[in-house]
Amino acid sequence: MKNVFLTAGLIVMTYTSVYAQEERTPMYLDDTQPIELRIQDALKRMTLEEKTRLSYAQGKFSSPGCPRLGIPELWMSDGPHGVRAEINWNDWGYAGWLNDSCTAFPALTCLAATWNTALSADYGKAIGEEAVYRGKDVLLGPGVNIYRTPLNGRNFEYLGEDPYLASELCVPYIEGVQKNGVAACVKHYALNNQELWRGHIDVELSDRALREIYLPAFKAAVERGHVWSIMGAYNKVRGTHATHNKLLNNDILKGEWNFDGCVITDWGAAHDTYEAAMYGLDIEMGSYTNGLTSESEFGFDDYYLGKNYLKMVKEGKIPMDVVDEKASRVLRLIFRTAMNRRKPFGAMTNEHHYQTAYNVATEGIVLLKNKELKKGQVLLPIDAGRYKKILVVGDNAVRNLIVGGGSSDLKPKYVSTPLDALIEQFGEKIEFAQGYMAGQPMYGSEEVISEAVVDSLRNEAVAKARNADLILFIGGLNKNHFQDCEGGDRKSFNLPFGQDELINNLLEVNNNMIVVIVSGNAVEMPWENKIPSIVQSWYLGSMGGVALRDVLTGKVNPSGKLPFSYPAKLEDCPAHYFGEMSYPGDSVKQEYKEDILVGYRWYDTKKIKPLYPFGHGMSYTTFSYSKPVISSDVVGNNNSVRIAVKVKNTGTVKGKETIQLYIGDEKCSLLRPKKELKGFCKVELEPQEEKIVTFNIDANALKFFDDVKQKWVAEPGKFKAYIAASSNDIRGVVELEYK
Ligand code: BGC
DSSP, X not given: OHHHHHHHHHHHHHHHHHHHHHHHSOSOOOTTSOHHHHHHHHHHHOOHHHHHHTTBOXXXXXXXXXXXXXXXXXXXXXOSSSOOOOBOSSSSSBOOOSSOOBOOOOOHHHHHHHTOHHHHHHHHXXXXXXHXXXXXXXXXXXXXXXXXXXXXXXXXXXXXXXXXXXXXHHHHHHHHHHTTTOEEEEEEETTOOOSTTTTTOEEEOOHXXXXXXXXXXXXXXHHTTOOSEEXXXXXXXXXXXXXXXXXXXXXXXXXXXXXXXXXXEOTTOOOOHHHHHHTTOOBBOSTTSOSSSOOOSOOGGGSTTTHHHHHXXXXXXXXXXXXXXXXXXXXXXXXXXXXXXXXXXXXXXXXXXXXXXHHHHHHHOEEEXXXXXXXXXXXXXXXXXXXXXXXXXXXXXXXXXXXXXSTXXXXXXXXXXXXXXXHHHHGGGEEEEOXXXXXXXXXXXXXXXXXXXXXXXXXXHHHHHHTOSEEEEEEEOOSSTTSSOXXXXXXXXXXXXXXXXXHHHHHHHOOOEXXXXXXXXXOOOTTGGGOSEEEEEOOOOTTHHHHHHHHHTTSSOOOOOOSSOBOSSGGXXXXXXXXXXXXXOSSSEEXXXXXXXXXXXXXXXXXXXXSBOTTOOBOSSOEEEOOOEESOSEEOSSOOEEEEEEEEEOSXXXXXXXXXXXXXXXXXXXXXXXXXXXXXXXXXXXXTOEEEEEEEEOGGGGOEEETTTTEEEOOSEEEEEEEEEETTEEEEEEEEEEO
16 A cells, blocks of 8 residues: 555656746747757656657557647658648548649659759659648658569669669758658668568678668768658568668668668568667557558557557666657657748649659650661651551550559549540540550459450450551559559569550551550560560659650650669569579568679679660660760879760750769679769750760779678779760770779
């Protein structure tokens, strides 16, 4: 009995002391004061319960702040291609609001294909404006996981296979978002390179692959983009879940990179209270769900950082400075976002946002092939005056490709489809045949389409093709499960829904055909040598139809370049070359056996010819490159050299070209890729105009990660700098030496 009184007495005393403190310092430090002082001020006022309560969700997309002190909630939203529609408080259903539609921006693969950092800044600013208008504090994007296999269901949300390209493009996006007082949340840290078994697959890889390939974009997001939050991935890394992983969070992210923001779990990615507390997790979201569809009976206090965390702190199993540090990070995020009284108003679905979406879409589309039929005659750009009937074939000409795909699903206010846009311009010249049936987005299964439907759609398309002057095939993948969609990988490299057969059948009656692939991944093209013109389009967002039409018709000259290599066959792809343990693993473990040789690093080094190389993309004009000139051929630790090259538009229409700089180490004590991207520059040129493009090369561009010394090292000796139009189209080489 005595004990009970004593405990009750202590509780009363705790509350008395909190309120007593309140009276002594009644005013908060306002926002004229440095954030760090305000954090300390807030912490002093908070109870242990309030501090720990900051670290887990109160609903599907929010965490509670501290209501007693008026510290507001944090509201989060997907990401990364637009601000997602409102979701119910505690289930995955959409809330059915009428004011939550958005501008759908092109998928991040398209942004990567623009190779345009200024466009990335526009993209970030525009999406950030929509987020702040919608009352969001954290935008769950961008995704920067490296494209390791074309089967990964989520590559469309990422920035391609090269760490340098992904780094350069994610930084302006993050800065653009955060200008609005909205945190970007770079995801999924780290090594979530496949969706199959994403919740538990344990990734084993070398330190070099980790540092040289998979971490640089995250590092750039933190050190250069100053990102305010980062999302821990679902998978395990070297035995421990990534979201509470000592190596990733404590040692690298918060240790080496000095990250001062919050690590937020992916939804349901936490698995252990002690690890979550000790190994760097700051906010836990979505526990006991799969982040997409499954719910459970557990309440929020049952989260790993919920009551069990509080209990372990009280028992002395988790030190108080861990609690204070976590709470400080969450408070810092709240002060930067929800409690930031100086953020701009934001803006919703305005003309500027649609223009940004259009610019990214048109600049990202890649012209893969445009072979001459006769001297000087190509199918692209479409010269409509030459044709009486243009037959558009394919489900992706009419499908809304903004819905589906998992958490990046959006409710766009406006969508333009390619067929609508083409009819708008060419009216009755355009005829349409769906050609194949692609089914509806569903999780966990695929719609079965009857043979009769398949045959009748195909027959209709083939019949119409006989009488058409030109066929424009618009197919590819879509956002259904097991296509470009979260929660599963593609089951094969081929085009789905019988499209390969359909293309062959169409070719038998009419080979005046352009193929447009809409996807976020490379696909197998067994008919490639029979098709004169091929375009890689992406999920282009709200302005997709108009953008694709304008590129196909030459209103906009294509300037996109592939952000990943297109292998001729799946077995050529490095992740698949080493068999199942490398991809997809045995469901428990996997080992990245290709090591640092990801993407073009592999094709180059192993001399395997890809169907289309990384960095490839054609134009309706041509560009010539002068011989590159180097300012000095010696690079030291304190001096850089400059390479200059003159690029000229030698054709008759205005165009943009991305000039790429790759560096190769001629001799090294360990294996290095033949060459690696270390610079790029996109220029616009009028016909006959020329511009000088320059690149600086310093010692950093020559380094590899030495896993014995655990640091970045450049070995003295000879290097080559390649000036290129793609990883396989080298226009000039200069030698240099590192001393
Ligand atoms: C996804 C994240 C997403 C989160 C919230 C998860 O399923 O992996 O990328 O941000 O859900 O929707």
